[in-house]
Amino acid sequence: MSVLVFAESSEGKFKKVAFEATSYGSELAKLLDTNLVTVTFNAENPKELENFGATKIISIANDKLKNFNAKAYASVLEQIASKENANVIILDATANGAYLAPVVAGELKAGYASNTIALPSSTNPFTVKRKAFSNKAFQNTIIKTDNKVIGIAKNSFGVIENKVNATIETFEPTLTDDLFKIKTVSVEKASGKISIADAEIVVSGGRGLKGPENWGMIEELADVLGAATACSKPVADMDWRPHEEHVGQTGRQVAANLYIAIGISGAIQHLAGINASKVKVVINTDPEAPFFKAADYGIVGDAFEVVPKLVENLKKFKAQN
Amino acid sequence: MKILVCISHVPDTTSKINFTDGDTKFDTTGVQYVINPLDEYCLTRAMWFKEKQGASVTVVTVGEANVEPTLRKCLAIGADDAIRVNSPAYDGFYTAKQLEKVVKDGAYDLVLAGRESFDYNGQMVPGMLASFLDYNFVNACIQIDVDGNKATLAREIDGGKEILDADLPLVIGGQKGIVEEKDLRIPNMRGIMMARKKPLKVVEPIEASPATEVANFEKPAPKSVCKMIDADNVAELVELLHNEAKVI
Numbered sequence: 001m002s003v004l005v006f007a008e009s010s011e012g013k014f015k016k017v018a019f020e021a022t023s024y025g026s027e028l029a030k031l032l033d034t035n036l037v038t039v040t041f042n043a044e045n046p047k048e049l050e051n052f053g054a055t056k057i058i059s060i061a062n063d064k065l066k067n068f069n070a071k072a073y074a075s076v077l078e079q080i081a082s083k084e085n086a087n088v089i090i091l092d093a094t095a096n097g098a099y100l101a102p103v104v105a106g107e108l109k110a111g112y113a114s115n116t117i118a119l120p121s122s123t124n125p126f127t128v129k130r131k132a133f134s135n136k137a138f139q140n141t142i143i144k145t146d147n148k149v150i151g152i153a154k155n156s157f158g159v160i161e162n163k164v165n166a167t168i169e170t171f172e173p174t175l176t177d178d179l180f181k182i183k184t185v186s187v188e189k190a191s192g193k194i195s196i197a198d199a200e201i202v203v204s205g206g207r208g209l210k211g212p213e214n215w216g217m218i219e220e221l222a223d224v225l226g227a228a229t230a231c232s233k234p235v236a237d238m239d240w241r242p243h244e245e246h247v248g249q250t251g252r253q254v255a256a257n258l259y260i261a262i263g264i265s266g267a268i269q270h271l272a273g274i275n276a277s278k279v280k281v282v283i284n285t286d287p288e289a290p291f292f293k294a295a296d297y298g299i300v301g302d303a304f305e306v307v308p309k310l311v312e313n314l315k316k317f318k319a320q321n
Numbered sequence: 322m323k324i325l326v327c328i329s330h331v332p333d334t335t336s337k338i339n340f341t342d343g344d345t346k347f348d349t350t351g352v353q354y355v356i357n358p359l360d361e362y363c364l365t366r367a368m369w370f371k372e373k374q375g376a377s378v379t380v381v382t383v384g385e386a387n388v389e390p391t392l393r394k395c396l397a398i399g400a401d402d403a404i405r406v407n408s409p410a411y412d413g414f415y416t417a418k419q420l421e422k423v424v425k426d427g428a429y430d431l432v433l434a435g436r437e438s439f440d441y442n443g444q445m446v447p448g449m450l451a452s453f454l455d456y457n458f459v460n461a462c463i464q465i466d467v468d469g470n471k472a473t474l475a476r477e478i479d480g481g482k483e484i485l486d487a488d489l490p491l492v493i494g495g496q497k498g499i500v501e502e503k504d505l506r507i508p509n510m511r512g513i514m515m516a517r518k519k520p521l522k523v524v525e526p527i528e529a530s531p532a533t534e535v536a537n538f539e540k541p542a543p544k545s546v547c548k549m550i551d552a553d554n555v556a557e558l559v560e561l562l563h564n565e566a567k568v569i
């Protein structure tokens with residue numbers, strides 16, 4: 001028996017979620033008194049995972065796996081799981097992780113707990129805590145099958161530094177043509193922009209900003225903070241901002257360290273998408289805006305006055321730190 | 322093209338989330354149920370295929386009799402017929418097993434499901450279903466066009482999108498983008514009248530075991546009150562974010 005972690009990389013570089021998943025896997029292996037196997041696909045520096053407790057790294061270098069392909073990746077994980085006798089598989093919750101996990105679970109006839117936020121509270125029965133009802137509640141789920149798949153909610157478990165010495169192995173997976181029936185035609189990524197999924201800080205604007213011409217200050221604020229920009233649903237619906245920026249229940253999920261909401265009322269559907277963020281700041285003219293109830297820090301004031309001041313203060317702060 | 326749209330019947334997004342029976346069951350008191358919003362996007366796209374490409378559209382739910390109004394609403398929106406698998410949806414694995422049977426029996430070649438349902442947020446039924454069926458699968462799908470048995474799709478990736486080609490049969494985990502909000506349809510009187518006459522078939526579940534089970538639910542700890550900062554003292558916010566919250 002062992003624990004298997006999928007450590008996701010993008011263009012050869014690990015994502016932070018890879019370190020989080022490895023940290024989780026390492027702690028789980030300790031809890032289960034078993035060993036940890038971490039799998040990487042075309043990562044430039046697999047050794048980096050040593051910092052998070054990866055004792056055995058299987059590094060796969062294969063051109064066929066350059067583009068993410070859920071079926072092929074799932075097959076590789078399955079081959080390694082069988083070779084390593086792994087029955088708990090840990091994945092992250094990125095677009096790719098959330099695509100891969102149910103496929104792996106289906107192939108291994110495994111129970112799957114997505115959105116998991118903590119180590120099992122009991123290993124027999126195997127019980128994990130996960131987020132449900134759009135972050136409005138937690139569900140303690142018992143996984144009953146021998147094989148288990150766990151998806152870690154971003155920024156929920158955290159990255160745990162734990163330097164070890166790893167053995168690094170390669171592996172030549174069997175890759176049949178029928179794994180590649182879905183073909184990637186092209187990948188379109190906004191370059192030079194921090195994506196909401198990857199950002200530690202997200203600056204978000206709502207209808208209170210009155211029009212698209214007023215987003216300059218939002219972008220400036222995001223710029224000083226190294227943040228991604230986001231918006232409420234009506235703002236995207238009115239085409240003030242691109243659809244990729246729409247966050248909330250029907251849009252993207254934000255699990256950032258800091259979420260700054262400017263001119264957003266805090267409707268339940270908006271909060272459902274951003275609740276998982278650690279610290280929330282609200283700037284709104286209306287002291288009764290529901291967002292204040294969900295926030296950690298609030299300023300009642302006009303965004304057109306407060307935001308430029310905030311930018312100015314942050315610039316000063318950055319210059320000193 | 323035979324389309325199956327998988328419908329999950331979920332509490333309206335503004336519902337109060339409470340639990341009963343020692344926090345082991347979701348409290349349905351006063352809860353309004355709706356079509357899972359992502360499934361509604363899928364159904365709307367299916368209607369487009371029906372009208373423009375002559376596809377047939379069946380909706381299916383694994384659930385007890387109380388889900389029937391949701392299926393009737395789908396029929397009123399325009400689906401041709403509905404199937405209810407007469408069983409509680411014990412978990413995603415069990416649900417996918419039931420749906421596998423429905424897909425095989427009906428020989429559907431395009432299965433549209435939502436990326437996730439807004440109750441348990443399982444994010445698993447479409448992927449597991451595709452894997453059981455050995456159908457192609459595209460998750461977080463934001464665009465789908467079909468020509469013959471060739472589909473062109475887009476899926477959302479972190480920071481952008483990816484364009485994909487896949488042949489039918491195909492399962493997707495769909496979300497906003499495959500249609501826009503403005504394309505959603507409110508059933509009209511005629512649709513509602515017609516829906517009453519459309520077939521809603523009840524089938525018995527197959528033998529299958531769920532892979533997971535709910536131990537109990539918990540509500541998040543009440544949040545501490547929001548710290549208010551004077552609009553004339555923005556510097557204090559910066560200071561707090563640095564020293565107290567430690568996020569900058």
Ligand SMILES: Cc1cc2nc3c(=O)[nH]c(=O)nc-3n(C[C@H](O)[C@H](O)[C@H](O)COP(=O)(O)OP(=O)(O)OC[C@H]3O[C@@H](n4cnc5c(N)ncnc54)[C@H](O)[C@@H]3O)c2cc1C
Nearest residue numbers: 206207208232233248249250263264265267269285286303
């Ligand atoms: C099924 C469903 C799904 C939905 N999904 C989502 C979703 O995913 N994401 C989402 O965001 N919404 C979603 N919504 C919509 C949601 O209910 C709200 O309508 C929406 O979030 C409101 O956006 P807003 O806060 O930008 O606008 P408003 O509600 O109009 O709020 C604007 C706010 O700006 C403040 N303001 C005005 N002027 C200023 C100023 N000068 N400075 C500072 N503040 C100012 C106002 O006091 C007000 O609080 C959904 C709704 C439904 C029914």
Ligand SMILES: Nc1ncnc2c1ncn2[C@@H]1O[C@H](COP(=O)(O)O)[C@@H](O)[C@H]1O
Nearest residue numbers: 327383410434435437438443444445446
């Ligand atoms: N009980 C159910 N009956 C039919 N389809 C379902 C059911 N539960 C989930 N689905 C489908 O699977 C999608 C994802 O659900 P989930 O895996 O539960 O998050 C939903 O959007 C539906 O399309």
